[in-house]
Amino acid sequence: MKKMVKRLLAGVVALSLLFGGTMLMTQNQPIAYADATNNTWAGKTPKYIFLFIGDGMTYPQFTAASDYLGAVKTENKVVDTENLAFMDFPVVGNATTFDASSFCPDSASTATSISTGYKTLSGVINMDTSKTLAYETVAEKLKKQLGYKVGIVSSVPINHATPAAFYAHQPSRNKYYEIGQELVNSNFDYFGGGDLLQVTGKENDKKSLYDLATEKGYKVVNTKQDILNLTAANQKTIAISPEADGAMPYEVDRKTGELSLADFTRKGIDVLFNDKGFFMMVEGGKIDWACHANDAVASIQDTIAFDAAVQEAVKFYNKYPNDTLILVTGDHETGGMTIGFAGTQYSTYLPQLSEQSMSYEAFDAKIETYRTDKTSFENVLKDVQKEFGLVTEANKDQTIYDNMVMTPYELKQLETAYNLSMIPSKERALTDADKLLYDGYEPLSMAVTHLLNNKSGIGWTSYSHTGLPAAVFARGLGADMFSGSYDNTDLFIKLKALTRVK
Ligand SMILES: [Zn+2]
Incomplete structure (x- = not known):
């Protein structure tokens, strides 16, 4: 028996040597989450890929937004909803969100699953559960193997967990400076939205990440005019919201004329557009923050702002329908939000929220x-x-x-x-x-x-994340791949199959 175990181990080691890092990585991944039946793709590779992630946004958040809009429209006299644009996408899927440490996962582990196909511990960015092996992300693969331009947009700091999970590899999401260094070295083409956290390190004793970015050829812009002037002629750009204090303002607090998530998405398209293709991840990060604080109005307004950003991608899709794929999902639920409360029984009075x-x-x-x-x-x-x-x-x-x-x-x-x-x-x-x-x-x-x-x-039931699955809405080339029920790691596997990256 002992001999047999030894032989098996020797086999694993030999295979590991043969396949390089891949086998080593899968040793920490004993369960296969992939839905093998729906992960092959015989069609054309989408040239333009949008991945929208509503942080903390699953069924309750977008349903609350569409119910609210419907209730306001009818003055609560008739029961009617007003769908957000992405809710009308032709393909809908459902993704489980648990991570390697919890049924109530965090944004670091869930974004790792989406961007690399691996489950890891809460708090870990693109590394395995032993925090020693780094995983390459879908954005990195698309850039390296297909020459796609890559854009990362978020309403929260751009070295926060969700955006970080597309370019960084860190044992802890709190290593903001190290994540910022990886951002600077990513060679990605566009970062937009929130500020960088810990710009000069936790102890304020490091070189500014913005100076490092400039040295690496990034143009850093933070005025409305400079941002609105961005075009495809701009190479590597970091566009920071002039109002960003870490994160961009909540949509409910945003003043007329201040740049929105939709503006940063539209400018991203302008900067990234090219013949080879692009991949852009856009995060509505403050839906999560609003739900942590159990503020339904802030959550609903940020969800509507997130949808406005999606609509920028839809406009692009209408111009290039045969080459574009748009995915809209959430990473986990936050707050245990629900429609219905003990005190109001079967009634809702959503227009009051306005x-x-x-x-x-x-x-x-x-x-x-x-x-x-x-x-x-x-x-x-x-x-x-x-x-x-x-x-x-x-x-x-x-x-x-x-x-x-x-x-x-x-x-x-x-x-x-x-x-x-x-x-x-x-x-x-x-x-x-x-x-x-x-x-x-x-x-x-x-x-x-x-x-x-x-x-x-x-x-509301919680100030933290909960275990609800996330919806996945898809439109465009390859969208059919995203129907059905699967795990969040499958989002990566499906993207990999669609684009044929290794
Ligand atoms: Zn959160």
């Missing part, structure tokens, strides 16, 4: 001033009415929505949260119950958004 004028994050900034100014609860309630539409019994004639009048119980919930928020965060002693209610967020922001969400018929 009363919210700012994200939880912008409201956090207001709370900061309440704390400094020692603003009274009565005065804070005036802002709650102005910015979120929630009114007290005394002001019930000031809303068109009966359901927006707060009950004494709800008002008490707000006051409890207000009292906690008036204490500087470091001095707050949170009970277990407080932690379930507010996690690490500003208590008053959480109380206000939860109240508005719940009264509108939206529920």
